[in-house]
Amino acid sequence: MEQLLALRQRFTGDDKHLPSATSTMDVLWTLYDRVLRIDPAKPDADDRDRFFLSKGHGPALFYAVLADKGFFPAEWLDDAAMVTSPLGHHPDRILVPGVEMSAGSLGHGLPLATGTALGLRLQGLTTPRVYVLLGDAELDEGSNHEAIAYAGATGLDNLVAVVVDNSSASHGWPGGIASRFAVNGWSTATVDGRDHDALETALTTLLPGRPHVVVALVEPKNA
Amino acid sequence: MRNSFIETTTALLDEDPRVAVVLADISSAAFDDVRSERLVNVGIREQLMVGVAGGLALAGLRPIVHTYAPFLVERAFEQVKLDFGHQGVTGVLVSVGASYDWTEGGYTHMSPRDVALLDTMPGWRVHVPGHGDEVDGLLRSAVAGDEQVYIRLSTRTNREAHAPELHKVRGDDGPLVLAVGPALDNVLAATEGLDVTVAYTATPRPLDVAGLRALVTTPELVVVEPYLAGTSAHLVYDALNDRPRRLLSLGVGREELRVYGTPADHDRLHGLDPAGLRASITGFLGD
Numbered sequence: 001m002e003q004l005l006a007l008r009q010r011f012t013g014d015d016k017h018l019p020s021a022t023s024t025m026d027v028l029w030t031l032y033d034r035v036l037r038i039d040p041a042k043p044d045a046d047d048r049d050r051f052f053l054s055k056g057h058g059p060a061l062f063y064a065v066l067a068d069k070g071f072f073p074a075e076w077l078d079d080a081a082m083v084t085s086p087l088g089h090h091p092d093r094i095l096v097p098g099v100e101m102s103a104g105s106l107g108h109g110l111p112l113a114t115g116t117a118l119g120l121r122l123q124g125l126t127t128p129r130v131y132v133l134l135g136d137a138e139l140d141e142g143s144n145h146e147a148i149a150y151a152g153a154t155g156l157d158n159l160v161a162v163v164v165d166n167s168s169a170s171h172g173w174p175g176g177i178a179s180r181f182a183v184n185g186w187s188t189a190t191v192d193g194r195d196h197d198a199l200e201t202a203l204t205t206l207l208p209g210r211p212h213v214v215v216a217l218v219e220p221k222n223a
Numbered sequence: 224m225r226n227s228f229i230e231t232t233t234a235l236l237d238e239d240p241r242v243a244v245v246l247a248d249i250s251s252a253a254f255d256d257v258r259s260e261r262l263v264n265v266g267i268r269e270q271l272m273v274g275v276a277g278g279l280a281l282a283g284l285r286p287i288v289h290t291y292a293p294f295l296v297e298r299a300f301e302q303v304k305l306d307f308g309h310q311g312v313t314g315v316l317v318s319v320g321a322s323y324d325w326t327e328g329g330y331t332h333m334s335p336r337d338v339a340l341l342d343t344m345p346g347w348r349v350h351v352p353g354h355g356d357e358v359d360g361l362l363r364s365a366v367a368g369d370e371q372v373y374i375r376l377s378t379r380t381n382r383e384a385h386a387p388e389l390h391k392v393r394g395d396d397g398p399l400v401l402a403v404g405p406a407l408d409n410v411l412a413a414t415e416g417l418d419v420t421v422a423y424t425a426t427p428r429p430l431d432v433a434g435l436r437a438l439v440t441t442p443e444l445v446v447v448e449p450y451l452a453g454t455s456a457h458l459v460y461d462a463l464n465d466r467p468r469r470l471l472s473l474g475v476g477r478e479e480l481r482v483y484g485t486p487a488d489h490d491r492l493h494g495l496d497p498a499g500l501r502a503s504i505t506g507f508l509g510d
Contacts, residue, residue: 046283094311100281102309105301111271112306115278115286122243122261122284143302146271 004029007064010077011087023166023193023218024133025061030199031131031162032065040070043097047125050116052101052132054109055164056090063087063096071098107141109134110161114147117159117211129158131203136165136177145180151211152184159211160203161186164193167220181213193218224376225319227358229253232287232317235366236261241285242366247272249290250319273299276314277306285315285366292318292334292375300340308344313371317362321377321405322450322475323489326482335475338427339454341373349428350374351404351449356384357425373428379405379449379486387425389434394420398443398508401435403427403455406447409490413500419445419508427455432462442467445504447495448474471507473500 004025032038036049053062067074072086080087086095090104101112113132120128134144151159163177173180178188189202193216202214229250235242236259243261246254251264261284265271269290276286288295295318296303307314322335341347348370350361358376365372385392385407392402393411397418402410407423414421422438424431427448444463446455452474460470475493482492490496494503 050281092309102305102311105305107270108274108302108305111274111302112278112281112310114271115275115280116282117278118263118275119243119279119282119284122279123240123282143270143274146265146268147274150265150268150271150275 001029004061004064004068007067007074007077008060010074011060011063011080022061023135023221024055024058024164026194026196027133027162027164027199027216028061028065030196031203032069034196034200035203036131037128038098040098043071047128049128050100050113050130052109052113052116052130053091053099053103054101054113054132055106055135055138056103059087059089059091062091066096066098069098072096106138107143110144110147113159113161114151114156117151117156121156121158126158129160131160131162133162133164135168136163136173137168137170139163139173139177139180140169140171148181148184148186152181152186155185155209156211157206157209160206161211161213162203162216163213164216164218166218168222177215178213186210187212188215189213190215190217192216224352224355224358224378224380225250225253227355228289228317228362228374228376231359231362233257235287235363239285239366241283242287243279243284244287244289245272245276245279247290247294249294269294269299270302273302274306277302277310277312280307280312280314281310287315287317287366289317289319291332292320292337293332296334296337296340296373304344307371308346313369315362315365315372315374317374317376319376321375321379323486324378326484326486326489329483330479330481335451337373337375338448338450342428342454344371346371347428348372348426350387350426352376352387352425353381353404353407353423354384355380357387361387361425375404375450377405377449381405381408385423385425389422389424389426389431389438391438392421392423394418396420396440398441398445399439400445400447400504401459403446403448406449406495409495409497409500410447412497413504417501417505417508419504430455430458430462435459435462439463439466439468443469443471443508445471445473445507447500448472449495451475451477469507471503473503
């Protein structure tokens with residue numbers, strides 16, 4: 001983790017999104033270090049797990065993890081967002097090895113992940129899973145709720161949503177975030193978003209016939 | 224045209240394991256006999272429909288996305304922009320309803336600005352068939368390729384099918400009048416006896432610049448499109464940048480008419496019936 005923070009320090013100039021970046025740190029690390037079956041040497045393998053960073057804001061830690069895992073050279077972090085750099089303040093899958101989804105505009109990741117999970121299943125690829133990371137405020141976007149309803153109704157069990165909850169949604173989620181998914185037939189787990197063991201268990205304990213959501217609780221953004 | 228689309232799409236689901244069809248309830252009943260699991264109906268969820276299609280493309284499938292034109296292109300425009308082009312993947316969008324196929328249904332189901340909106344993005348191929356028999360070939364080539372394609376189906380049709388590429392239909396000299404898709408028959412009726420050359424295309428994007436230049440023999444040029452007037456003006460004008468030229472762009476007006484009636488009524492109100500077209504064209508060309 002120290003090396004990760006050191007790498008993160010090399011990505012500068014995006015202080016606006018600092019809370020967003022740090023809120024996702026432990027989830028990202030757990031995913032790439034313990035959960036995702038992706039070989040940086042074969043980033044296009046058909047049977048790899050997919051990770052979509054839907055909440056494209058604050059990608060500093062995401063880039064740090066990808067660099068640490070060898071998807072691209074750490075030197076790329078030093079001139080991020082310069083005109084010559086492939087690393088911007090929102091990731092672009094065309095420019096950055098290991099980035100599966102171009103993000104920035106909220107509410108696109110879960111529908112895209114739903115389509116990719118469906119597409120893998122339709123091609124008989126039953127092993128790979130599609131993980132998609134959202135924020136609790138991003139959940140405001142209605143497109144997510146279209147996907148939550150559809151993925152639940154069709155039992156898309158190779159789809160895993162991770163909602164990092166730093167209490168940043170303007171109007172909150174009375175009754176909890178997990179309930180929005182549960183009522184649509186998703187299996188749910190709500191865990192400490194800083195606890196790697198708890199995250200790993202939650203991210204890998206899936207139920208057949210149901211999509212899965214992990215709500216990762218972290219410190220409130222404005223605390 | 225919708226029947227041709229259903230038939231060909233049903234066949235493609237059988238023939239090509241890469242093909243997936245994404246619907247948002249519209250037309251789903253017409254696919255009732257299809258048992259393929261690659262026929263996906265997400266319900267009345269257009270953002271999801273386009274997002275899922277982009278996700279399917281990311282997984283290596285070739286999505287055909289279909290609903291009413293305003294819900295396909297306008298309602299989820301950001302999804303069309305980001306979930307295909309920005310992700311570096313492509314799909315085939317097929318709409319029904321056109322500019323005003325269902326005039327009795329009013330403004331919500333009219334989509335005259337669809338092609339203009341798609342023109343704000345790079346790389347789109349646009350087919351506007353003028354007859355049901357043109358649909359099969361256009362859809363098959365669209366699905367077989369890997370381009371971004373928009374196929375604009377309509378209940379308005381010409382009496383007979385034509386080759387989809389830009390070509391001359393009538394006349395040997397005089398100013399060129401280019402008709403796009405279903406606009407052709409009214410253009411032919413409007414220009415009866417006039418000293419003009421009438422050309423047709425069902426594929427306005429990419430504009431066949433070489434084909435157009437070969438047919439233009441006078442500075443005057445008229446384009447009649449079944450969608451927003453002037454949609455193709457910039458492309459046609461630029462295609463002839465090295466020549467003196469005057470362009471008349473005819474099509475659907477921008478104003479909301481706030482009337483119901485029939486499609487023929489709306490043709491008349493937008494000046495796209497034979498009499499209206501003839502008046503505009505002769506006025507532009509002079510005696």
